[in-house]
Amino acid sequence: MPVYSEKVMDHFQNPRNVGEIENADGVGELGNPTCGDIMKIYIKVKDDKIDDIKFKTFGCGAAIATSSMVTELVKGKTLEEAERVSNEVVAEALDGLPPVKMHCSNLAADALHLAVEDYKARKAGKGPLGRVETPEHDESEHDLLEHA
Amino acid sequence: MKIINFDHFAATKMRPEVKDAMEPFFMQEYGNPQSIHTLGDEPREALNKARLQAAELLGAASNEVIFTGSGSESNNLAIKGTAFARMDKGKHIIVSKIEHFSVLNAVKALVKLGFEVSEIPVDKYGSVDPQDVKNALRKDTILVSITHASNEIGTIQDIKEISKIVHENSGAYMHTDANTSCGFIETDVKELGVDMLSAAPHRFYGPKGTGLFYLKKGTRIMPLIDGGIQEFGRRAGTENVPAIAGAGVACELAKKELKARTAHLLPIQKYITSGVLGSLYEVYLNGHPEKRLPNNLNFVVKYIEGESMLMWLNNKGIMVASGSACTSKILKSSHVLNAIGVDPALAQGSLLISLGEDNSLQDAAYFVKELPPVVNKLRQMSPLYEEVMKNRMQSVQV
Incomplete structure (x- = not known):
């Protein structure tokens, strides 16, 4: 299967930090089952650092690999550092993704940011935030992707 | 491993008999079937033989078989070829909702040119109700195209009944996309009662790069590729002789097996x-x-x-x-x-x-x-x- 890099295949086949954290301090969930991707990230926070992180993902190979990679990138990092990790950073850490996967399957960092936001909201007595639905793609977007 | x-449905391995039939036409008998000189003799023979083999499988006359480049091309030829030849009679086409993209996108292109399309729904099993086709027929319907069997869910349609209804109630042509079914179930054009049929030999152990198109005698279509007189003037361009020779053998094997x-x-x-x-x-x-x-x-x-x-x-x-x-x-x-x-x-x-x-x-x-x-x-x-x-x-x- 040549479409994915070796790193993507590794994270797809041996995903790191799969699972859920009971009594998580923050949960970020986003996606849309119609598009085929839902990512859920759980974090445990201690001294403003990500003490533990786990994920569950419904989606394609890229969706699973990006979820796994983002957990590995931010485990033990401060919340501020975690917030600076973007979807592009995750894709780069995986040695890139096929263009068609850059949009819908590359949302793991967004899910992480949501988890941090959820943690802050809970601390402020405003959480939990719940799942965020991402919009479905429109036709014009397909054309662009096809030519990319 | x-x-x-x-x-x-993506690819079948060619049968050794198919490969053997193709082999001579790459290097030894590389001539053009349209040549009058000796180099054209064997390739021309091969073309005639393959046409007979394909006609046998489809229950057609050999001059009713046209070789195209793919199953998708055959579907495009049926739909656009009919539309362009019959637009003076009407601009309405009927297809089902579960057609292959080579049908759905072909009619989509025609809609941009002013044609109208009715998409017939299917039930939970993916079956088209022939009565729904009857109800969709109009005075200006020029073509009905319904797949013989779905390339995704495998459901076989009652093409015989649909053809009968179309011909009894309208002047529309009836085409069926048999690209998935041909080679695995009966696809006799007389039994199905169709005016046109598409089939794809690469789906049944033939080579890629060639498609079959059945065009009943007297059915008017406009070619998509104009040029020489190849394929009875319905598809210009030098013939893909090795692939066609292989396709012929694939058809013969299908008929037998x-x-x-x-x-x-x-x-x-x-x-x-x-x-x-x-x-x-x-x-x-x-x-x-x-x-x-x-x-x-x-x-x-x-x-x-x-x-x-x-x-x-x-x-x-x-x-x-x-x-x-x-x-x-x-x-x-x-x-x-x-x-x-x-x-x-x-x-x-x-x-x-x-x-x-x-x-x-x-x-x-x-x-x-x-x-x-x-x-x-x-x-x-x-x-x-x-x-x-x-x-x-x-x-x-x-």
Whole structure:
């Protein structure tokens, strides 16, 4: 299967930090089952650092690999550092993704940011935030992707 | 690792007889069939022979068979060729909602030029009700194109009845896309009563690069490629002689082996169906339970996504396809699953199997053993599954 890099295949086949954290301090969930991707990230926070992180993902190979990679990138990092990790950073850490996967399957960092936001909201007595639905793609977007 | 091809709709391995028939026309007999000199003799003979072999399989006269470049081209020729030749009679075309993209996108292109299209819905098994076709017919309907058997869910349509209704109630031509069915079930054009039919020899152990098109005598179409007089003036361009020679042999083999193929495929299909449905819960079979091709299976596995399933099976040496959005390259789940009422979220868990002559019951047993761990692994990772399990636990506790 040549479409994915070796790193993507590794994270797809041996995903790191799969699972859920009971009594998580923050949960970020986003996606849309119609598009085929839902990512859920759980974090445990201690001294403003990500003490533990786990994920569950419904989606394609890229969706699973990006979820796994983002957990590995931010485990033990401060919340501020975690917030600076973007979807592009995750894709780069995986040695890139096929263009068609850059949009819908590359949302793991967004899910992480949501988890941090959820943690802050809970601390402020405003959480939990719940799942965020991402919009479905429109036709014009397909054309662009096809030519990319 | 042994490779098990459960994706024959994508590619079949050519039969040795097919390759042997093609071989002379690459280097020794490389001439142009249209040449008057000696170099044209053998290629011309090969073309005539292949046309006869194809005509035999379809129950047609040999001058009713046109070789195209692919099954998609045959469908385009039927639809655009009819539209351009008959636009003075009307601009209305009828297709079903579950056609192949080479039909749906061809009519989409015609809509941009001012044609009107009616898409007939299907029931939950993917069957077209012939009465719905009758109700959709209009005075200005020039063409009805309904697939013989679905390339996704395998459901076989009652083309004979639909053709009868079309011809009794209108002046429209009847075309059927038999690109998936031909070579595996009967596709006799007289029995089906069609004016045009498309078939794809590469689907039944022939070479890629050639398609069959049946055009009943007296049916008027406009060619899509103008030029010389090749293919009775219906498709200009120097003929792909090696591929056509191979396609002819594939047709001859299909005619001879049709019954044996079904006898070989049915037990494998049955084994996989009961094996998968028996070992996994919340998995459904799509398509008609009986009126379906012997070589196709389409499952929906709830709570997981098709591409990741496909990739894990690939690791085990099992090659399958899926109708999920992620595998579609246009990021949309299957329009066929959508048309039979499968929820778009569930369509993500689509698993498409197409069998062929190189498959055995051992392959089926291996697949049935390997699938459940893959599904369970992905379900354990799925937030959708987690949600459902939690809700169930709660309802049990209440």
